Amino acid sequence: MKDMRTTIFGWRGVSFELPREWELVREVVEKKHGYFDMEDELMLRLRVYWERIPFEKSPELIDQLNKIIKQLKKKSKELKTVGRLRMKVHGHDAILTRVKLSPPLEMLLLVWYCEDRERSYVIHLYYKTKEYEYIEDVFRKIVSSLRCHGKEYLWSFQGISIRLPSEYEAVAYRVTSGLSWLRLYNSKTRDYIFILYNTMGSELLRDYYRSVHEWYLDLVKKEVSKIIGKRVERGRENTKIAYHSGIKIREGTMALLRKKVNTISYIWYCDKTNRLISVVIAPSKAKDLEKLQRVMDTIRCH
Ligand SMILES: [Zn+2]
Ligand SMILES: [Zn+2]
The missing domain is CATH 3.40.1000.10 (Mog1/PsbP, alpha/beta/alpha sandwich)
Structure with missing residues (x-):
């Protein structure tokens, strides 16, 4: 396994631990939604997408995940998903799936809703099939350190x-x-x-x-x-x-x-x-x- 040096990164109210060499390369900020992208020297690694959704309209996680996958399938017919795993992100319910895009490109997709900020979040973590072990390690670091609300x-x-x-x-x-x-x-x-x-x-x-x-x-x-x-x-x-x-x-x-x-x-x-x-x-x-x-x-x- 790659030896990983990590750092804590924070942007727009979300912070987490990630490999040191990953850099913020672009972002889009609209009134109701936005995202930012991080890359390493090889490729796009991480997209953090957020959307303002009032609490009373907060979506069921599984419906939201299915909607995202349906949209992805429009772009790529050969796309497959593997497994669904329920987990916690900063105290919120979250759902994770592994998406096989076009070989060897894959992505871990994590969806949750932050009741404190009334925002829905989606993390896309990109990797090549042979890097699965490395990305699993990165994913664990991100999720265990992730903060999406707070006073600071x-x-x-x-x-x-x-x-x-x-x-x-x-x-x-x-x-x-x-x-x-x-x-x-x-x-x-x-x-x-x-x-x-x-x-x-x-x-x-x-x-x-x-x-x-x-x-x-x-x-x-x-x-x-x-x-x-x-x-x-x-x-x-x-x-x-x-x-x-x-x-x-x-x-x-x-x-x-x-x-x-x-x-x-x-x-x-x-x-x-x-x-x-x-x-x-x-x-x-x-x-x-x-x-x-x-x-x-x-x-x-x-
Ligand atoms: Zn210094
Ligand atoms: Zn939160």
Whole structure:
């Protein structure tokens, strides 16, 4: 059996353990439904599909499974399913089946309904027949660690993760060879949290910037200002962030006489991933800053 190094991955309120090399490659988010896909170097491995269904309309699992299989059969006549197994996912009833698509491609299909979030979930786990043992192992890891509801959700952005109150949503993100960023927003409190990074950190610090602070001023601050407006520095100190040393900058909106602070930026270099990283915490009310800062205890970058 393949030796498996795993990590905990979280996205859109679902988190689970999975092989380290699996990456989020795309997602579709509509009002009522959506999905995200994860791939390894070989192929599409995992699709997590969700649909908002009110509790009173929540479907019988077996009917839902049959409906999915019927749809799949329209695309591929030779499709066969093997077995039906009842199980639990984060306390919910779930049903599992093995689907033989076109040889050697197969899929494990897991369906459940989360009463807490009133969402139906479908996991598609793809593999080739000869990998069955490996995928069974992956499947067990996913199911035993899976969380689909709670007061807090884990967000994993290209290997950087943070745990946030469940009201936060990823409203925009960009992954490039330059500055990559994720913007998280709480629509109830109107608070923002930004995660930003640059790869090639050591090269940037050698050739372009004298410090992480210069990088921050040149790229991060400009990017964040587009959303939350211009800020001026009100104080700077050294601090520990996710097992690294970094700096913490307090900023406030431009005002002549009021020295209010309503944004805190954390900036550091992660030598394990060779990235320059920044997290900017920007609540709509300055008084929430103290409380919100605590999310930094959950940040991990390698
Ligand atoms: Zn749930
Ligand atoms: Zn790190």
